[in-house]
Amino acid sequence: MNPNIVETINVAREVAWLPWAVQYFFLIGLSYGAYLLSLPGVVFRRPGWAGISRLALLGALVCGLAAPVALLADLHQPGRFWHFYAYFTPTSWMSWGAFFIPVYLGGLLTYAWLAFRPDLARHAQSGGKLSGLANVLAYGGHDSRGALKAAALLAFVGAALVALYTGAEVAVVQARPLWNTPLLPLQFFVTAFAGAVGLALLFNRFSVRDQAANRRMAGVLAATQVVALAVGALWLALGLSGVSPVHAQALAEVGPSANWQFSAAWAVTATVLTLLLAWKWPGSGLLIGLLALHSAWMMRWSIFIGGQEVPKTGAGYYTYSLPLGPEGLMGIVGTAGLWVFLFVLITTLLPLDRLAAGDTDKAAA
Amino acid sequence: MKEALETPPCAAPASASRRNFLRGVPVVTAAAVAVPTPAIASTAKHQWAMLIDVRKCIGCQACTVSCIQENAVPEGSFRTVVSTYSVKLTDSAQPAGTYVLPRLCNHCDNPPCIPVCPVSATYKREDGIVAVDGDRCVGCAYCVQACPYDARFINHDTGKADKCTFCAHRVDAGLLPACVETCVGGARIFGDISDPEGELARRLKETQPQLKVLKPELDTAPRVFYIGLDERFTGKVEGQGTLWKPRSLPHA
Numbered sequence: 097m098n099p100n101i102v103e104t105i106n107v108a109r110e111v112a113w114l115p116w117a118v119q120y121f122f123l124i125g126l127s128y129g130a131y132l133l134s135l136p137g138v139v140f141r142r143p144g145w146a147g148i149s150r151l152a153l154l155g156a157l158v159c160g161l162a163a164p165v166a167l168l169a170d171l172h173q174p175g176r177f178w179h180f181y182a183y184f185t186p187t188s189w190m191s192w193g194a195f196f197i198p199v200y201l202g203g204l205l206t207y208a209w210l211a212f213r214p215d216l217a218r219h220a221q222s223g224g225k226l227s228g229l230a231n232v233l234a235y236g237g238h239d240s241r242g243a244l245k246a247a248a249l250l251a252f253v254g255a256a257l258v259a260l261y262t263g264a265e266v267a268v269v270q271a272r273p274l275w276n277t278p279l280l281p282l283q284f285f286v287t288a289f290a291g292a293v294g295l296a297l298l299f300n301r302f303s304v305r306d307q308a309a310n311r312r313m314a315g316v317l318a319a320t321q322v323v324a325l326a327v328g329a330l331w332l333a334l335g336l337s338g339v340s341p342v343h344a345q346a347l348a349e350v351g352p353s354a355n356w357q358f359s360a361a362w363a364v365t366a367t368v369l370t371l372l373l374a375w376k377w378p379g380s381g382l383l384i385g386l387l388a389l390h391s392a393w394m395m396r397w398s399i400f401i402g403g404q405e406v407p408k409t410g411a412g413y414y415t416y417s418l419p420l421g422p423e424g425l426m427g428i429v430g431t432a433g434l435w436v437f438l439f440v441l442i443t444t445l446l447p448l449d450r451l452a453a454g455d456t457d458k459a460a461a
Numbered sequence: 462m463k464e465a466l467e468t469p470p471c472a473a474p475a476s477a478s479r480r481n482f483l484r485g486v487p488v489v490t491a492a493a494v495a496v497p498t499p500a501i502a503s504t505a506k507h508q509w510a511m512l513i514d515v516r517k518c519i520g521c522q523a524c525t526v527s528c529i530q531e532n533a534v535p536e537g538s539f540r541t542v543v544s545t546y547s548v549k550l551t552d553s554a555q556p557a558g559t560y561v562l563p564r565l566c567n568h569c570d571n572p573p574c575i576p577v578c579p580v581s582a583t584y585k586r587e588d589g590i591v592a593v594d595g596d597r598c599v600g601c602a603y604c605v606q607a608c609p610y611d612a613r614f615i616n617h618d619t620g621k622a623d624k625c626t627f628c629a630h631r632v633d634a635g636l637l638p639a640c641v642e643t644c645v646g647g648a649r650i651f652g653d654i655s656d657p658e659g660e661l662a663r664r665l666k667e668t669q670p671q672l673k674v675l676k677p678e679l680d681t682a683p684r685v686f687y688i689g690l691d692e693r694f695t696g697k698v699e700g701q702g703t704l705w706k707p708r709s710l711p712h713a
């Protein structure tokens with residue numbers, strides 16, 4: 097900071113991507129991360145993965161259904177969402193995203209339906225809550241492997257496109273040096289996947305408490321934290337060495353701020369702690385699960401809200417305080433409420449214990 | 462009222478030669494900007510631009526106020542403002558001097574706000590004015606993020622992207638932008654860069670060595686030129702943050 101210049105009058109621009117946007121990027125990231133975690137057990141039938149993957153698929157579904165609502169709410173003209181489809185603009189990543197989201201969700205919903213059909217039929221037979229609805233949804237309850245693999249492939253293409261566009265959309269914004277780094281999409285991806293492992297760990301903890309599954313997930317989580325730390329270190333090295341001008345600019349933008357130094361220290365501490373716990377004390381499923389989810393959310397909050405606190409022309413930083421209404425806290429509470437509603441609804445039809453028990457025969461027993 | 466202020470696209474296309482000419486201007490160099498060479502064509506459309514002589518600005522904010530009045534800008538938001546800085550002087554007995562810098566949308570010739578718009582609601586008119594089609598804008602604020610000059614904001618009354626339009630509704634009616642009309646120091650000169658006889662083109666030519674634009678390194682090719690722009694203020698200002706902020710309002 098130059099002590100010789102004091103800004104006395106200027107505009108303080110408000111945050112224009114609201115907490116709704118943070119929720120969207122958080123939920124859609126968890127969803128595609130959890131989708132990936134569903135593959136080894138559900139599609140590839142790797143031994144020991146069935147329960148993990150089926151819980152992960154549930155997570156992908158709940159987060160994937162809640163995410164677009166948050167996205168829509170972040171528009172200041174939500175009723176005009178159809179303009180995205182009427183006025184496609186190929187130069188805009190956001191415009192592409194409007195087409196990628198339905199590909200992903202279409203694939204995911206079909207894949208999840210095909211994967212859970214036998215379970216729905218079983219629930220209908222057991223005569224539990226909403227068994228009539230389960231019966232309709234099961235639609236015969238067949239296990240169609242070929243169709244399931246095709247749907248999983250479509251969802252994979254969609255997930256890859258969503259991961260690409262959500263990263264690129266932010267990383268191309270040259271006007272915000274903090275966002276404008278090629279490593280940002282990778283950082284989004286790694287934290288999203290780690291958060292998804294965290295979510296599956298929580299589901300396991302609150303259902304069958306399968307220790308073997310817990311250990312397996314702890315191992316995966318530890319690996320994600322190593323990657324997250326490596327990418328973070330690379331970001332810092334590129335910034336400090338000046339090898340990459342965009343990273344140097346990003347660092348220069350936030351480096352001098354005490355708030356940002358605190359955020360960075362917090363992120364590193366949380367990541368190292370998660371790594372150590374997952375590695376040395378893999379039984380701590382609840383704690384490491386919560387830590388991973390917290391890191392994924394905090395990363396997005398810092399990037400989006402913190403990033404918008406940096407003036408593009410003015411001196412110093414803007415200060416954001418969370419409004420209590422729909423532009424602030426309600427965005428967070430509202431999406432959390434929607435998530436809980438979807439979770440309760442889906443787990444009524446597909447109880448956690450039954451999903452966590454792994455293969456359907458075991459669940460039926 | 463806001464709807465009436467949104468600018469329609471220009472109907473008549475510019476001639477090919479004019480378009481080619483315009484593609485080349487204004488050319489930005491590291492230190493100064495080259496004066497656009499006026500093209501002489503009787504069928505020419507106007508190409509609007511602004512020159513701000515910082516040396517003449519007295520920081521009175523008459524432009525800020527007249528813009529708010531003219532364009533019904535909601536309280537707490539601004540399409541233009543005169544950023545004001547207190548600068549410590551090393552070569553004077555005086556403790557500090559004041560530096561003022563009028564800011565507005567630069568109506569860039571290479572505007573980063575346009576390609577990001579997912580519904581093509583932000584566009585450049587044939588006369589160079591960068592405008593928002595209020596009937597199409599979804600209020601996604603991607604353009605707000607992409608503008609390197611913090612020139613855009615979401616208007617809480619309309620739920621759409623908002624920014625300076627060079628008062629297109631006035632310009633189309635043959636009037637000057639409100640800020641130019643009210644400028645007490647005569648610091649803002651608005652005109653047609655393609656009219657060689659016009660005051661703007663003449664002044665740009667005369668003052669060419671001193672001409673600067675904001676953030677020239679981004680190649681946005683602004684159409685707002687400055688005379689007397691101090692190097693320390695061309696980008697993000699290194700200094701102590703603003704002491705005065707507009708009252709933030711609770712928005713429903």
Ligand code: SF4
Nearest residue numbers: 566567569572574608
């Ligand atoms: S100053 Fe900003 S809003 Fe105006 S044209 Fe340039 S990029 Fe777009």
Ligand code: SF4
Nearest residue numbers: 578598599601602604
């Ligand atoms: S806020 Fe409006 S003008 Fe800006 S990018 Fe979104 S749709 Fe386009």
